[in-house]
Structures are given as structure tokens and as C-alpha cells.
Amino acid sequence: MKEPARLNPTVIALFASIIGASLLAQDIPLPAPEISGRMPLMEALAKRSTVREFDSRELSPRHLSGLLWACFGVNRSDGKRTAPSTKNSQETDIYVILKQGAYVYDAKANKLNLVLLEDLRGLAATQPFATNAPVTLLFIVDLSKMEKGNTAENNAYANIDVGYISQNAYLFCASEGLVTGARASFDAKALGPKLRLRPDQRIVLAQSVGYPVPGANPK
Numbered sequence: 001m002k003e004p005a006r007l008n009p010t011v012i013a014l015f016a017s018i019i020g021a022s023l024l025a026q027d028i029p030l031p032a033p034e035i036s037g038r039m040p041l042m043e044a045l046a047k048r049s050t051v052r053e054f055d056s057r058e059l060s061p062r063h064l065s066g067l068l069w070a071c072f073g074v075n076r077s078d079g080k081r082t083a084p085s086t087k088n089s090q091e092t093d094i095y096v097i098l099k100q101g102a103y104v105y106d107a108k109a110n111k112l113n114l115v116l117l118e119d120l121r122g123l124a125a126t127q128p129f130a131t132n133a134p135v136t137l138l139f140i141v142d143l144s145k146m147e148k149g150n151t152a153e154n155n156a157y158a159n160i161d162v163g164y165i166s167q168n169a170y171l172f173c174a175s176e177g178l179v180t181g182a183r184a185s186f187d188a189k190a191l192g193p194k195l196r197l198r199p200d201q202r203i204v205l206a207q208s209v210g211y212p213v214p215g216a217n218p219k
Contacts, residue, residue, distance in 0.1 A: 033069035039175035051179035054210035070172035133208035
């Protein structure tokens with residue numbers, strides 16, 4: 001009997017890389033957030049802390065979905081969110097920086113929309129301790145979503161709105177045994193072109209999220 005033809009290992013590797021790239025080059029649907037049975041608020045507040053050490057394990061889809069919903073998800077049928085915003089302008093977009101690429105959170109569809117297939121964690125975290133975190137959230141305000149008027153005033157209000165969202169991330173992490181730390185250390189000049197940001201978009205804050213390093217004590 002004639003032996004079946006064997007594919008060249010190089011050809012197999014090439015097909016595998018093509019298939020892998022096609023799987024990555026798409027949006028990521030998120031599981032529905034689990035919004036019941038969580039830690040009581042006062043206990044989460046007691047556990048809230050800023051951490052500067054992160055395990056490199058990727059965040060589970062369940063944790064990532066819950067994190068983003070807690071930050072700025074849709075929590076009412078009228079489209080309003082888990083964090084307030086000035087005149088309900090909802091001007092803050094959450095860009096999610098993962099090892100495989102950069103995404104923007106689509107709260108209405110509960111998914112991550114692909115922006116770029118490139119590891120930008122080194123630009124989103126210019127301090128060495130943060131580059132190991134599996135997730136970096138970039139809170140980016142879009143002033144075009146706000147009422148026309150005083151730009152300085154709109155920027156001030158937008159900064160406050162980002163603070164609400166960041167605190168939601170802190171409380172979710174405390175309730176789920178995750179660790180997080182907000183910071184202003186990121187390369188805005190390099191990230192702007194990479195993320196195709198417009199002049200009226202501005203990165204306000206970065207926040208690293210991950211699992212605790214085994215044996216480490218939160219500061």
C-alpha cells in the first residue's frame with residue numbers, strides 16, 4: 001500500500017501561523033458580566049489598595065468582562081452606565097491593552113473591538129513594574145462627545161469622570177481578589193498614532209490589572 005503523502009513541516013507551520021493570525025485579527029466577544037452574589041461594598045472598600053506587582057497570567061474572560069462592566073458598562077435599559085459622566089456625555093472610552101493587541105471596549109455590545117494587533121504594553125506602562133501586568137486599561141476622553149464650550153472646563157469635567165471609572169475598577173478588583181494600580185506613566189506621544197487617536201481624544205490615565213503575585217502582600 002502506498003504511504004499517504006506527508007506535508008512539509010514548514011508548510012504546516014505556515015498554515016498554523018496564518019490560522020492563528022486570522023483568529024487573533026478579530027473582535028473579542030465577552031461573556032455576560034456576573035452582577036449578583038459579589039462581595040459587600042463595605043468589605044470591598046476595606047480591601048481597596050494600589051499594587052505594584054502583577055502575576056503575568058492572562059486575565060480570565062469572566063474577570064475581564066466583569067472588570068469592564070464595573071468600570072463603565074451599561075447598567076440600565078436607557079443606556080446609562082455604572083459610572084456617572086458630565087451631562088451623560090459618556091465621553092470616556094476604555095482602551096484595553098493586552099499582550100496580543102489593543103482593543104476598545106464596546107459597552108453596548110459587550111465586546112472588545114480590535115484596534116491594533118501589537119503588544120503596546122511597553123508604551124502603555126513606562127514603569128518596569130507595570131509592563132508585566134496582563135491588562136492595562138487606558139482611559140481616553142473624547143471631547144467631541146461633550147457640549148461645545150470651554151475646552152479647559154470640559155477637560156476638567158472629563159478628568160473627574162475618569163476618576164469615577166478608575167475607582168470602580170479598584171472596587172471590582174478588591175471584590176474579586178485581583179490587584180490593580182492607576183498611574184500617569186504612559187507614552188502618550190507614541191500611543192496616539194498607534195491607536196489612531198484624533199486631536200480631540202486624550203489619554204487621561206492608565207490602570208494596570210492582574211492577579212496577585214503568589215506570596216506577595218498588597219501595599
